[in-house]
Amino acid sequence: MDKRLIEILEEIQPEADYETCKTLVDDHYLDSLSIIALVAELEEEYDIMIPTVEIIPENFNSAENLWMMITRLKEED
């Protein structure tokens, strides 16, 4: 898991435990506004384009899933 990703997540929402939590969206740790901030930050940090189709709970429910999405988008680019 990328350390920087955890740092970004903790900056945006410090209340969740990103090592274990698998329900970040389902349990409302990440709401629509946090997702907007997160997407803007991830695009800048990893130089990727996150299309709207990727904005689904499965991709944002855990740090692990987020990292999988980032690596996939980097490969596709």
Added chain:
Amino acid sequence: MPSISSYFSLAYLGLLLPLTIVVYAAAPQKIRRWALLIFSWLFFWSISGKLIVYLLFSILSVHHIGLWLSMLQEEGDRLLKAADRGERKALKAQCQRKQRMVMTFGACLHIGILLLLKYGPFFVLNINRVFRALGLHVNLTVPSFALPIGISFYTLQAVSYLFDVYRRKIPADKSMFRLALFMSFFPQIMEGPICRYEDTAGELWEAEPIRFQNLVFGAERILFGAMKELVLADRLNLLIQNVFTNYDTYDGFVIALSAVCYTLQLYMDFSGTMDIVIGSAQIFGVTLPENFRRPFFSRTISEFWKRWHITLGTWFKDYVFFPLSMSKPLKKLTSRARKRLGNHFGPLLSGSIALFAVWFCNGLWHGAGWHYIFFGMYHFCLILIGNMIEPLVLSVTGKLHISRSSLPYRCFQIVRTAVLVCIGELFFRATGLRAGFAMFRKIFTNFTLATFRDRTLFTFGMDQKDYLIVFIAVLLIFVVGLLQEKGIAIREKLAGKNLAVQFSAYYALVLFIVIFGAYGSGYVPVDPIYAGF
């Protein structure tokens, strides 16, 4: 065929639905899907007659544009595969531009038809008002169009299909009739829920045989929905009609009471219809998405909208809120604002622009009238203010040692949310924006309990017996809601009991509807409220 006025009408519950079930059950698997499609079109035609051409045009165009998009995607993929690495980025952008143009054309075509038919007269009326205000003697002729049923619902389904094909979330459907059934399925075309292609199209086309368990569960849900409508929504109708039409003759207490009653009526009418719709679909083995999740247990307005008309909310979130907030200019704004204003207020600034668009569209979607737009803006402001003051509320409750998860605090939040919702519904039901403000003002300037003391309150459309029945029915629905909130599946629990218990429950519910239902002389059944949107 007798006219079908709503899903509660005898023509639907006593004729069309049973007839479709019988034909569907008797037909072989390959014929069942066609039976559903034919009965769906028959349903549409029996209400809207020749206006069915609008639906057929939508099906044809959505099917064609979907295939066009798919062809462009395949062609683009082929070209990208053959291109050099250096050329790929420019080629990809070129292909995406073409696809975006086709998708935009399709979405504009469908939204354009909806705008023209539903909002054309409203727009022209307001243009004439602007001309008058400017002192110009120009008076455009206000057009008048007949609206096909469910146009606000099937148009959103059509647009979501095109978006999803464009985003490659789903493949374009080669079968026009599968797409036709997805768009025309009769239990849901008039009032939703607004379905997604990937959720229901396959199940509908599969046309599973009718199973006993589905038949029982579906019938139970239909019965519960009928109870909400016949015992509650219809009973409240006379009082609401009287007060909202002649609001100037009533005092603030009666107006406040009727705002609460209307909120209750709207919830019972719409959620009762959804029970019938989802129950009907369940009989055919189709799982439609839920539209309500006990909204009056919500602690905030944001939560309320995640529990009320869920499929409309998720549609606006997926096809308006995120595409707008993920657009390049707003992403840039988010990044900059977050650095200057912090993690809370930064995203809120750009999010509020997208949120404004969502609530403007949401208000307008409900109808062509300024009071509907006001209703949307009212909820936009409530959600925005809720988000803005959240850090302050956290700090104040922390300093006062108030536990935000304690029962009294949660009850306070639930009651506060319900009051705010009732105020919004007062404007929503009012005959116009001016009437809405006049009624709202009266609650504060002319509040008196005189009608309650001299008992004239019981002559405005509901007597003591009516209030008692409403109270008992609300209590029953509240208990059912409370059990569901605790995760108890009532129908499954009942299915596990012996037959005597099951039939006692059915008889009790049927008798409750027969004895306490508001039908016959002296009652005016409420028109299906959401079918008018």
